[in-house]
Amino acid sequence: MxxxxxxxxxxxxxxxxxLKAETDKSFQRHLNQHCVIRLDMQQFLESRHDLDTxxxxxxxxxxxxxxxxxxxxTDAWPDIRLKxxxxxxxxxxxxxxxxxxxxxxxxxxxxxxxxxxxKDYLDxxxxxxxxxxxxxxxxxxxxxxxxxxxxxxxxNDFDEYSMISPKNLDEYFGFTETxxxxxxxxxxxxxxxxxxWYNGYRPGTLSIYNPKSVSDALTWQEFxxxxxxxxxxxxLKTYIDMDFDGLREAVAMLLGGGCLKISTRKFQNDMTTFxxxxxxxxxxxxxxxxxxxxxxxxxxxxxxxxSQEFLNALDEPAWNGLTQALRCSGQLxxxxxxxxxxxxxxxxxxIHSETASLLKYNNENSLTCTILMAYYSAxxxxxxxxxxxxxxxxxADVAYLPKKNIAKPALIIELKWDKPAKDAIRxxxxxxxxxxxxxxxxxxxxxxxxxDTKHKKHSCIIETHTKACGNDFSNTL
Numbered sequence: 178m179x180x181x182x183x184x185x186x187x188x189x190x191x192x193x194x195x196l197k198a199e200t201d202k203s204f205q206r207h208l209n210q211h212c213v214i215r216l217d218m219q220q221f222l223e224s225r226h227d228l229d230t231x232x233x234x235x236x237x238x239x240x241x242x243x244x245x246x247x248x249x250x251t252d253a254w255p256d257i258r259l260k261x262x263x264x265x266x267x268x269x270x271x272x273x274x275x276x277x278x279x280x281x282x283x284x285x286x287x288x289x290x291x292x293x294x295x296k297d298y299l300d301x302x303x304x305x306x307x308x309x310x311x312x313x314x315x316x317x318x319x320x321x322x323x324x325x326x327x328x329x330x331x332x333n334d335f336d337e338y339s340m341i342s343p344k345n346l347d348e349y350f351g352f353t354e355t356x357x358x359x360x361x362x363x364x365x366x367x368x369x370x371x372x373x374w375y376n377g378y379r380p381g382t383l384s385i386y387n388p389k390s391v392s393d394a395l396t397w398q399e400f401x402x403x404x405x406x407x408x409x410x411x412x413l414k415t416y417i418d419m420d421f422d423g424l425r426e427a428v429a430m431l432l433g434g435g436c437l438k439i440s441t442r443k444f445q446n447d448m449t450t451f452x453x454x455x456x457x458x459x460x461x462x463x464x465x466x467x468x469x470x471x472x473x474x475x476x477x478x479x480x481x482x483x484s485q486e487f488l489n490a491l492d493e494p495a496w497n498g499l500t501q502a503l504r505c506s507g508q509l510x511x512x513x514x515x516x517x518x519x520x521x522x523x524x525x526x527x528i529h530s531e532t533a534s535l536l537k538y539n540n541e542n543s544l545t546c547t548i549l550m551a552y553y554s555a556x557x558x559x560x561x562x563x564x565x566x567x568x569x570x571x572x573a574d575v576a577y578l579p580k581k582n583i584a585k586p587a588l589i590i591e592l593k594w595d596k597p598a599k600d601a602i603r604x605x606x607x608x609x610x611x612x613x614x615x616x617x618x619x620x621x622x623x624x625x626x627x628x629d630t631k632h633k634k635h636s637c638i639i640e641t642h643t644k645a646c647g648n649d650f651s652n653t654l
Contacts, residue, residue, distance in 0.1 A: 178192075179277050179316060180213050180215050180277055182198075182207070182208060182209075183207060183209070183210070183211040183213050183275045183277075183314075184209060184211065184212075184213040184275075185209050185210055185211060185212060185213075186213070187209060188209060189208070189209060190208060190209075193208075211273070211274070211275045211313060211314075212272055212273070212274045212275065213274070213275045213276075213277060214239060214274055214275070214276050214277070215276075215277040215278075215279075216235065216239075216276070216277070216278045216279070217278075217279045217280060218231075218278065218279065218280045218281060218283040218284065219279075219280045219283050221234055221235055222283050222284065222287050225287060225288070228284075228287065228288050228291060228294050229294070231284075232297060232298065232301050235259070235301075236258060236259040239259055239262075240257060240258075240259050240262045243262050243263070243266065244262070247266050247270070250265060250266050250269045250270055259305065260304055260305050260309065263309070263311045264309070264310075264311060266311070267310055267311035272311075273310070273311050273312065273313035274311055274312065274313060275313050275314045275315075275316075276305075276306070276312065276314070276315040276316065276317075277316050278315070278316070278317040278318070279317075279318050279319075280318070280319055281302075281317040281318065281319040282319035282320055282321040282324075283319070284298045285321055285324065285446075285447050285448060286320075286448060289447070289448045289449050290449065295324065295447070299324055299332060302332055303332050306332070306334065307332070307334055308334075315335070317335070320463050320464060321446050321447065321463055322337050322339050322341075322446045322463070323335060323337060323446060324445070324446045324447060325445050325446050339380075339463065340378070340380050340462050340463055340465075340468070340469060341441050341459070341462060341463070341469050341471070342471075343380040343381045344381075345381075346381075347380040347381025347382065347383050347385065348381075348383055348385075350378070350380045350381075350385050351378060351385035351386050351387060351388045352385065352386040352387075352388045352391050353383060353385065353386070354372070354376070354383075354384065354386075356386075357371055357372070357376075357386050357391060360391065360395060361395075364395045364398070366394070366395065366398065369580075369581075369582075370400055371386070371391065371394065371400070372386075373480065373481050373556075373557075374390070374394070374400050374401075374480055374481045374482050375387045375390045375391050375394070375480055375482055376479070376480055377468060377477075377478075377479030377480040377483075378465075378468045378479050379468045379469065379470050379471075379479075380468075380469075381471070387465070387480075387482065389403065390402075390403045390404070390482055402482045402485045402486060402489075403482070404482055404483070404486050414490060414491075416451060416457050417457075417491075418495055421451065421454060421457065422453050422454035423454055424454040424457055424458075426543070426546060427454055427458065428487070428491075429499055429532065429546055429550060430545075430546045430549055430550075431467070431476070431477060431478050431487075432478065432484065432487055432488070432499070432503070432549075432550065432553065433546065433548075433549025433550040433551075433552070433553055433562075434477075434478070434549055434552070434553065434555070434556060434561050434562045435477070435545070435546070435549045435562060435564060436470065436473070436475040436476065436477040436561070436564065437458065437475055437476055437477075438473070438474050438475045439454075439455040439458050439459065439469075439474065439475065439476055440455050440474070441455070441459045441462075441469070443455070443456065444456050444459040444460065448460070458476050459476075461476070462476060465483075466478075466483055466486070466487070467479070467483075477561065481556065484556070488500065488503070498531040498532045499531070499532055499550070501531045502527075502528040502531040502532050502550050502551070502553075503550060503553045503554075505524055505527060505528055505531075505551075506528075506550070506551060506552060506553040506554040506555075507554040508520075508524065509521060509524035509525070509528075509551050509552070509554075510552060510554050510555055510558075512524060513552075513588070513622065513624065513639065514585070514586065514622075516622075516639045516641070518637045518638055518639050519637075521624075521626075521637045521639065522626075522635045522636050522637040523635075524551065525547060525548070525551050525626065525635045525637070526634065526635045528547055528550055528551045529547050529628075529635065532546075532547060532550060544592050544594065544626075544628055545564065545574060545575065545592060548574075548575055548590060548592065548626065549562060549575070552575075552577065552588075555577050555588075558579055558580060558583050558585045559577040559578060559579055559580060559583075559585070559588070560577070560578050560579075560580055562575050562576065562577050563575070563576045563577075563578070574590055574591050574592045575588075575589075575590040575592070576588065576589050576590065576610075577590075578614070584619070586619060586620035586621055586622045586641070587614055587619075587620075587621045587622070588621075588622050588624060589605055589610050589611060589621060589622070589623055589624065590624045590625075590626060591604055591605050591610070591623075591624070591625050591626070592626050592627070592628075593625065593626070593627040593628070594627070594628055594630070595627075595628070595629060595630055595631075596627055597627055597636070598625035598626060598627040598636045598637055598638040599625065599638055600625070600627075601624075601625030601626065601627060601638070602623055602625040602638050602640055605623045605625070606623070610623075611623075611642055619643065620641050620642070620643055621641070621642045621643070622639055622640070622641060622642075623639070623640045623641075623642055624637065624638075624639050625637065625638040625639075
């Protein structure tokens with residue numbers, strides 16, 4: 178699309194006819210007015226055997242085309258470098274170039290362990306673009322932000338837009354809710370189910386849908402995972418299985434619907450330099466397996482499609498405890514609705530036992546993680562769980578608010594460590610945790626769960642509370 182718009186080698190006005198872009202005051206000024214050089218880096222890196230020669234191939238192929246197009250303005254020397262060839266053309270014609278580079282970071286995925294190749298490639302790009310008069314625009318797309326060495330970027334003359342920092346382009350990262358609702362009406366599909374499967378990415382202020390998955394669901398009229406797996410995640414599984422910096426427990430909490438605060442600042446924008454679990458989680462954001470909520474500096478799994486991919490990726494003996502725990506979740510949720518306190522306590526104890534190898538089960542944070550896994554099936558009926566949200570005179574540990582038009586009770590859960598469950602219920606009432614849900618009518622279940630470390634036993638108390646007000650949390654959240 179960008180090539181069609183900028184390139185003087187075609188007449189593409191009809192492609193943009195009637196579209197919003199056509200109304201911009203700069204549209205006609207740039208339409209088909211520029212010399213465009215488009216490079217798809219994957220074409221030059223079809224295998225690892227190309228690593229030592231691909232830069233030379235790029236230069237050779239592009240310079241040969243330039244010499245054919247500008248025979249009067251290029252040096253006849255056969256080994257002229259690409260930047261020198263472009264410089265000669267510009268100095269004599271004053272014609273600049275627009276560069277469109279796709280899969281710019283392919284090198285870092287193919288040559289994960291070849292630091293020498295990565296550095297040569299970045300030096301090539303720096304020489305091609307930095308301070309060069311012939312560059313009118315350079316536009317590069319890829320998964321990873323520009324590689325950093327230490328705290329500094331190897332190429333610092335680009336504006337970066339990423340899943341961590343989209344700046345003002347977040348609405349273009351995928352389909353918006355308005356666009357998806359329109360498409361669902363047109364194709365006769367359930368927009369709420371589409372939201373459950375493919376919404377939830379938060380690159381900025383909007384919640385964005387995966388555009389490829391939405392398109393596939395509309396085409397095939399079926400909701401399922403259309404995610405395209407990559408070898409990258411197979412490599413990351415190595416770090417998860419090693420419990421790198423507590424990463425296994427973090428993944429378990431995320432699968433339960435929780436969110437984790439992380440720092441993205443030290444991520445080195447490659448596939449191998451991991452110094453903390455935050456670095457691995459940041460890479461998962463760029464790969465699309467997690468989304469980053471900039472307001473709260475936390476990551477979470479965006480939707481059902483990605484949850485399913487995590488479960489597929491972790492379907493192996495080392496994670497049997499987690500998968501068994503998640504299978505128990507549906508019955509535990511049903512027992513909660515039926516106020517079956519003993520069954521809920523037994524269910525949580527069983528899930529605790531199944532996940533003991535994953536969790537350092539010695540603090541309240543691990544108890545929270547167990548609760549999130551226990552209520553995994555709540556995803557079908559409730560919004561993402563809220564952890565320690567401000568309510569009344571304090572902070573409730575976990576809350577589940579039903580989705581719009583779902584006739585299920587809200588859940589407010591208070592956890593206690595070596596204290597009776599009745600203390601948790603009393604705290605919910607005394608600190609008025611339910612007062613935050615002012616726009617809700619219907620039942621609220623107060624759930625007190627305690628863990629006795631001496632006897633390694635859970636207990637549970639559930640009480641019903643009813644409020645008389647509204648029932649839509651979309652604005653509250």
